[in-house]
Amino acid sequence: MSALLDVQNLKTYYFARRGVVKAVDGVSFSIDQGETLGLVGESGCGKTMTCHSILKLLPKPGGRIVEGQVLFEGEDLVLKTERQMRRIRGAKISMILQDSMTSLNPAYTIENQVGEVFAIHQKLKGRALKEKVIEALKLVKIPAAETRLRAFPHQMSGGMRQRVAGAIALGAKPSLIIADEPTTALDVTIQAQYLNLLKEIQAETGVAMMFVTHDLGVVARMCDKVAVMYAGRIVEKAEMKDLFRHPRHPYTIGLLACLPKMDAELDKLVSIPGQPPDLGALPDGCHFAPRCPECMEICKQKYPEERLARDEHYVSCWLVEK
Amino acid sequence: MNDTILEVKGITKHYPIVAGVVRTKPIGWVKAVDGIEFSIRKGETFGLVGESGCGKTTTTKLILLLEEATEGAIMFRGTDVFSIGRSGLREYRRAVQAVFQDPFSSLNPRMKVRDIIEEPLVTLHGFSKKQREERIAECLDQVGLPPGSGSNYPHEFSGGQRQRIAVARALAPNPDLIILDEPVSALDVSVRAQIMNLLKELQDRFGLTYLMIAHDLAVVRYMSTRIGVMYLGKLVETGRSEDLFNDPLHPYTEALLSAALPTHPDTSRNEIVLTGEVPSPVDPPSGCRFHPRCPKAMDICSHIEPVLARMEPDREVVCHLW
Amino acid sequence: MFRIGINKLALIRKFPVNPGIPLLIVLLCIVMAIFAPYIAPESPTKQSLPNQFQEPGYVDKDGTKHYLGTDKFGRDNLSRIIYGARISLVVAVLTIIIAAFIGTLLGLVAGYYGGWVDSLLMRITDVGLALPLILVALVLAVVYGAELIADLIPINVVLVIGLLLWPRFARQIRGETLAIKEQDYIALARVAGCSPMRIMIKHIFPNVIPTLLVLCTLNVGYVILLEASLSFLGVGVPPETPTWGLMVSDGKGVIATYWWISLFPGLAIMFLVLSLNFFGDWVRDKLDPKLRQV
Numbered sequence: 061m062s063a064l065l066d067v068q069n070l071k072t073y074y075f076a077r078r079g080v081v082k083a084v085d086g087v088s089f090s091i092d093q094g095e096t097l098g099l100v101g102e103s104g105c106g107k108t109m110t111c112h113s114i115l116k117l118l119p120k121p122g123g124r125i126v127e128g129q130v131l132f133e134g135e136d137l138v139l140k141t142e143r144q145m146r147r148i149r150g151a152k153i154s155m156i157l158q159d160s161m162t163s164l165n166p167a168y169t170i171e172n173q174v175g176e177v178f179a180i181h182q183k184l185k186g187r188a189l190k191e192k193v194i195e196a197l198k199l200v201k202i203p204a205a206e207t208r209l210r211a212f213p214h215q216m217s218g219g220m221r222q223r224v225a226g227a228i229a230l231g232a233k234p235s236l237i238i239a240d241e242p243t244t245a246l247d248v249t250i251q252a253q254y255l256n257l258l259k260e261i262q263a264e265t266g267v268a269m270m271f272v273t274h275d276l277g278v279v280a281r282m283c284d285k286v287a288v289m290y291a292g293r294i295v296e297k298a299e300m301k302d303l304f305r306h307p308r309h310p311y312t313i314g315l316l317a318c319l320p321k322m323d324a325e326l327d328k329l330v331s332i333p334g335q336p337p338d339l340g341a342l343p344d345g346c347h348f349a350p351r352c353p354e355c356m357e358i359c360k361q362k363y364p365e366e367r368l369a370r371d372e373h374y375v376s377c378w379l380v381e382k
Numbered sequence: 383m384n385d386t387i388l389e390v391k392g393i394t395k396h397y398p399i400v401a402g403v404v405r406t407k408p409i410g411w412v413k414a415v416d417g418i419e420f421s422i423r424k425g426e427t428f429g430l431v432g433e434s435g436c437g438k439t440t441t442t443k444l445i446l447l448l449e450e451a452t453e454g455a456i457m458f459r460g461t462d463v464f465s466i467g468r469s470g471l472r473e474y475r476r477a478v479q480a481v482f483q484d485p486f487s488s489l490n491p492r493m494k495v496r497d498i499i500e501e502p503l504v505t506l507h508g509f510s511k512k513q514r515e516e517r518i519a520e521c522l523d524q525v526g527l528p529p530g531s532g533s534n535y536p537h538e539f540s541g542g543q544r545q546r547i548a549v550a551r552a553l554a555p556n557p558d559l560i561i562l563d564e565p566v567s568a569l570d571v572s573v574r575a576q577i578m579n580l581l582k583e584l585q586d587r588f589g590l591t592y593l594m595i596a597h598d599l600a601v602v603r604y605m606s607t608r609i610g611v612m613y614l615g616k617l618v619e620t621g622r623s624e625d626l627f628n629d630p631l632h633p634y635t636e637a638l639l640s641a642a643l644p645t646h647p648d649t650s651r652n653e654i655v656l657t658g659e660v661p662s663p664v665d666p667p668s669g670c671r672f673h674p675r676c677p678k679a680m681d682i683c684s685h686i687e688p689v690l691a692r693m694e695p696d697r698e699v700v701c702h703l704w
Numbered sequence: 705m706f707r708i709g710i711n712k713l714a715l716i717r718k719f720p721v722n723p724g725i726p727l728l729i730v731l732l733c734i735v736m737a738i739f740a741p742y743i744a745p746e747s748p749t750k751q752s753l754p755n756q757f758q759e760p761g762y763v764d765k766d767g768t769k770h771y772l773g774t775d776k777f778g779r780d781n782l783s784r785i786i787y788g789a790r791i792s793l794v795v796a797v798l799t800i801i802i803a804a805f806i807g808t809l810l811g812l813v814a815g816y817y818g819g820w821v822d823s824l825l826m827r828i829t830d831v832g833l834a835l836p837l838i839l840v841a842l843v844l845a846v847v848y849g850a851e852l853i854a855d856l857i858p859i860n861v862v863l864v865i866g867l868l869l870w871p872r873f874a875r876q877i878r879g880e881t882l883a884i885k886e887q888d889y890i891a892l893a894r895v896a897g898c899s900p901m902r903i904m905i906k907h908i909f910p911n912v913i914p915t916l917l918v919l920c921t922l923n924v925g926y927v928i929l930l931e932a933s934l935s936f937l938g939v940g941v942p943p944e945t946p947t948w949g950l951m952v953s954d955g956k957g958v959i960a961t962y963w964w965i966s967l968f969p970g971l972a973i974m975f976l977v978l979s980l981n982f983f984g985d986w987v988r989d990k991l992d993p994k995l996r997q998v
Contacts, residue, residue, distance in 0.1 A: 102570040217659050218434075247433035248597065249656045252641035256655060274571050277643030304647050311572075318575035319645045320604035325624055328582070329604065331575035335540045351572075446895050475897030488888035492910035502896035551892070 062134060063090035064268050065114070065236055070128035072106075072113045075121075081340045083109040085292035086128070088366075091236065091285075096262070096269040098283035098300065100276065100315075102336050106292040107272050111238045115153060116145050132236070151181040154229040158241035160221035164213040170197070170224055171209040177231040196227040201257060219250035223257070230261060240272045255281055276319065280304060288312050291337050291347035294366075298373035308375040310352045346378070354379060387559055387591050388445070388478075389421040393454030395440050399664065413663050414440040416615035417454065419690075422559065427585065427592040429606030429623070431599060431638070433660055437615040438595045442561050445593070446480055476506055479552035483564035485544035489536040495522075495547055496532035502555040521550040524587075525580060542573035549580065553588075562594040566601060578605060599642045603627055608696065611635045614671040615663055621697040631699040633678045670702065678703060723986040726979035733976050737789040744783035745769075748946040752778035757962050773964040775954055781964060784946040785972055791947040792976070795861055795931045796924045802866035804920055807873020808912070812904045814874070815881025826878070832871035837930070838937065840864055845939045858931075858941045865930050873919055880912045914988055921984030925977035932973055948973050 072084040083106040091097045101107045112118055114130050116137065130137040132153065137145070157163040164173060174193045178184040184192055190209070197205035200223040213221055222242065229237055239258070243251040255278065262269060271282055279286055279300065287297040288309065296309040307313045317330040334351040337343060343350055349359040356378060364378045395415040398408035415437040422428045430438045443449040445456060447463065456463045463474055479502065482488040489498055496518055503514045518532055525546040536544055545565065552560050565581065566574040578601065584590060596602045602609060603623060610620040611632065619632040630636040640654045658675045661667055667674050673683035682702050691704045736743060745768060755764050755778030762770045772781035814825040841864045848860055884890065885908070893903050932949030935941050941950060948969040955965030 102572060219659055247660070248599070248638060249433060249641045250659065252643075252653070252655050253657075255643075275643070276571075276645045280645060280647040280649075281643050301647050315572060316645070318572060320575075320578070320600040322600045322603060322627065322639070322642055322644060323649065326604055329575040329579055331579055332572040333576070335542055335573060336570055443891075446891070448891050448894060472897060475895065478895070480892060480895050482888040482892065484888060488892055490887075490889040490893075490907055490911070492913075493906075501893065501898070505897040505899075505902070548892075551896075555896075 063131075064093045064095075064133065065270075066090040066129075066131040067110075067114065068129040068131065070110070070113055070130060071126045072109050072118065072123065073126050074109075074119065074123045076340070079340055082292050082342065083123075083339055084113060087289070087292075087294050088128075089287050089294060089297060091268050091270060093235070094262070094266040094268055095285065096271060096283045098271045098273065098279035098286040099289060100273060100279055100286060101289035102274055104336060104339065105289045106339065107289050108240060110289070111155070111240055111270070111272055114238065115149055115155065116140070116142075117149075147181075150177050150234070151232045152234050153236045153238065154232070154234045156222075156225050156229045156237060156239040156242045158244050160213070160218065160225045160245070163225055164221060166213055168212075169209065170211050170213070170216075173213075174224065174227050174231060177228060181232045192231070196231045197224070199230060199261065200224070200226045202227070218246055219254065222246060222254060226254075226258070226261075230265070230267070233265065234267060236268045236270065238270045238272065241274070242271075243278060244273070244275070251278075258282070276304075276316065288315070291342060292339055293347065293363075293376065295348065295377070296373075296375045298369075302370075302373055306370075306373075308369050308373070308380055309348075309377050310354050310379070311348045314351075314353075346376075385424045386421045387424050387459065388593070389457040390419055390441070390445070391455045391457060392417045392419055393441070393444055393456060394452045395437075395444055395449060396452045410664050413615050413666060415444065416666075418612070418615075418617040420610050420617060420620060422591060422593055424558075424591055425585075425589050426607040427594055427605050429602040429609040430593070430595045430612060431597065431602050431609060432612035433597065433638075435614075435660060435663060436612040437663070438612050439563060441612075442480070442563050442593065442595060446478065446561060447474075472506065476502070476555045477558045478561065479555065479557040479559075480561040480563065481545070481548045481552050481565050484568050485541055485548055486536075486568075488548050489544055491536055493535075494532065495527075495534055495536065495539075498536070498547060499532070499551045499554050502551065506555055517554055521553050524553060524584065525550045540573075541569050542576060545569060545577050546580070549577075549584070553584065556588075557590070559591045559593065562592055564596055565594070567596065567598060574601075581605070599639060600645070611638065614660065614666050616671060616700065618672065618701065619699045621694075621699075625694075625697060631693065631697070631704060632672075632701050633676050633703070634672050637675075637677070670700075723983055726982035726986070729975055729979040730983060733789045733793065733972075736786045737793045740787045740790055744780075744786045745771075746780040746783045748779060748784040748787040749944055750779060754778065757958070759962075760964050772968050773962075775951075775962075775965045776958070781951075781968060784951055785948065785969055787946040788948045788951060788969060788972070791858065791935075791941070791945065792928050792931060792973075794857055795865065796927045798857065798862045799865040799869060799927050800920050800924055802862070803869035803873050803923070804916060806866075806870040807875075808877050808909075808916060810870075811874040811877025812881055812908060812912075815878040816885060816900060816904055816908065818882075822878070825874070829871040829874045832867065833875075835868060837864065837868050838934075838939075840867065841934050841937075841939045858945075860939070861931055861934055861941065864934070865927055868930070869923060869927065872923065873916075876915060876919055877912055880915050881908055884908050884911050918984050918988040921980050921987055925980040925984075928973060928977055928980075 067090065068088050070084055070087045074081040074083050087110055089097065099107050099110065113125055114137065118124060125138055171193050174196055175189050178189055178192045193209065194205050197208065202208055202220060202223050243254055246254060271278065273279060283300045285297065286300050286303045287294045288311065290311050296303065296312045303312065307316055314332040318332055320326060320329060332351055337347055345361045346359045346363055349355045352359065358378050364376050366374050366376045367380055369375045369380050393415060394417050396411040396413050399410040399412060400407065401409045418441065430441065432438050440449065444451050451464065458474055461470065466474065499518045499521055500514050503509050503517060519529060522529060522531060527543065527546055527550065536547065539547065566577050569577060585592060594605055606623045608620065608622050609626050610617050611634065613634050619626065619635050626635065627639065630639055637654045637656045640651060644651055654677060656675045661674065669685045670683045670688050673679045676683065680702060688700050688702045690698055690700050692698050693704065755774045756776055758770055758774045760771060760773040762773060764770065770780050772785065774780055810825050814822040844860045844864055890903060890907055893907050932952065935947045935949030936953040941947055951969035952966045955962060959966050
């Protein structure tokens, strides 16, 4: 059985005046039908560029996919034309972004924005369109959906706006949703509501999700699988619980250890020294080597290829025996 | 009570909502902060938590005298800061410093790091050029920046390093109290622990007092000795950090704690997901402001505002249940 | 194939920010203005009836070659253009200094204090923007006459254009100040005990300098055009003065036959203004620390 989305050795570079930024440098992962993958990493690690590569929404000029395949339902999206991609975006793969203040257009009503998907992909008009919009708003549990149609984004709260963004993403019944930090801008109690909502919708519709986040709490709550990204590459990927229980890559271990806990008094946090590297000037060898507490001679010379640590648990680290 | 450094007494801030084209007049008031009281003792970290719009940032602006309070008083070592003279104000400006959330907007891009750190010393007068130079070098060293970084501009540093510069600047005039407004939330996960540890270490070394604002409860737990929980411009509960986390008294605190996602999938928790959204501070609900969302609401809650109940020496809660 | 891609991209992004040629033209004009007596082949006011309306390249009987021809009084066109650069640049520099000073001061104060101070200053600015330039210039010319101070500064022109220009500066600087005021470093400066004066000078002003410089360079072009228009209308500058605007005006009646009289000063105006605009863009890119980072 083949995966819904299978990204193979994807490389997306950004060509700037000062040189090449290797934003995504050989990333592979897959998502099955109805599954949720968490892509974890810090800002500037290339996770957003990875999402944009899948939908081929790269910054122009300068960004391009240099190598690799993005197999979606068996077809390679890298080879698709812009026209073909437009039929996939929104209809088969859609996106929820972090900031609903900017991801919704302030000049249009909710009805207009949610309706756009149906107007484009299903060529609906008039009554039928309006009913579809209400249906979509009800799916994301917006109270009194009928009365919200004429509202503008600024008249709604952050949580409600993010639901509208969800309605737009889910409207055309896509098989994959890419959620890029969807709850980062929300308050704690609203975040809990929203995550619950996404889980319910997933159970109902069987949509697969790719959750891009820096928040390990969100991952622990939402995902089946996790891929940890550092400086343009995936350093570790595994089943979610397996990764939390037995992290193998020093970066993952550090990331888990440096978080303060809700349920324990701590004297001092373990911290990862240094700063994330500049993607335009990566160190030779393993990208994490300069910050790694267990750095060896070989780490400074050669990037470790991916190896299997245990069932379905892949790590790119010299410490792990092949 | 002579170890109290700062006492906030019934402080209130109402912003007018103006309407009209030619002659503007207020048509309502945003009750951003509505009569809150707390005190901060020497050497402790007082954490203020709450969701966006609860008034925690306004509270710090009032303490920093960046906004004028509508009502109430702030006592600094026993004197009211709203009515201290010029020299008193100068002393207050020395004694109270701040570190803000966004290290990109909090450092003037056109000033060298040295000048940024020097600024509070210049306005204080009474320091010779040489003394200031020495103090700058000292502060850079204390926050772990290389001695030469003074002659660089902020944009040459990463987010974490910039936050170190901001801390160095706050340290420069030997303050008694530092206000930390979301000091780590804009930083990368792997860098947060560094900054939190730095802040704790400086506190131990110099006997600093912190007032910290954060929305990340785990961060607050790690940093604070005492915590105040705000909801819609009111303080609903205060208590010592571990008491409050282990045994929350106010239903809102309880819900807030349960909504925060544990960073490990194996952590068990009982989840209370609040319904609805935070009401607008323009027209807050009658009685207890939390009653429309409160899972334990009683009849009395909707029409009588609860008064503060002192549970233990260090424990206060504003709720009809107690 | 891949390599070509990179180079192409680099080219596209580099093109608008190459300051070489514009800078050269601006420098050429400045050199022309300063050293006019040494460069110009003839005096700009020397008239000669036999040399009337001679076309470019004409050699008169004294053996002097008139590279750009002569006008209706037989004056050498090239010499007049070289001397004309003086008036243009003097007017440009003086008015920009006046306008930038007043505009920045009022813009900073209005933006920083806000409230009624802002309202008052901005209404004054609106009045300034609404003044019809030509009318003001005509009135001043009638009242004070066309006058040159030290043979070089057409005081009326400088005053009129300065008066017209400062509101443009004030508006932009105020807008910029409003944005900068909201930055956290301004709040921190207040926390550190800085006075409003110090905040405006040390914190806000350095951050509006890029905008100010761009405004200056872009407006130099505008000023030169205005000066030319005023001279064209015969306002503010004595008629025998060599200025580019006046020269275009002189040739306007005979442009069909003696095209060179108007064309060359016109081209001079165009190239200088265009160069200044390019240069302005380049200055902005260079001065922005955020852009420099990339």
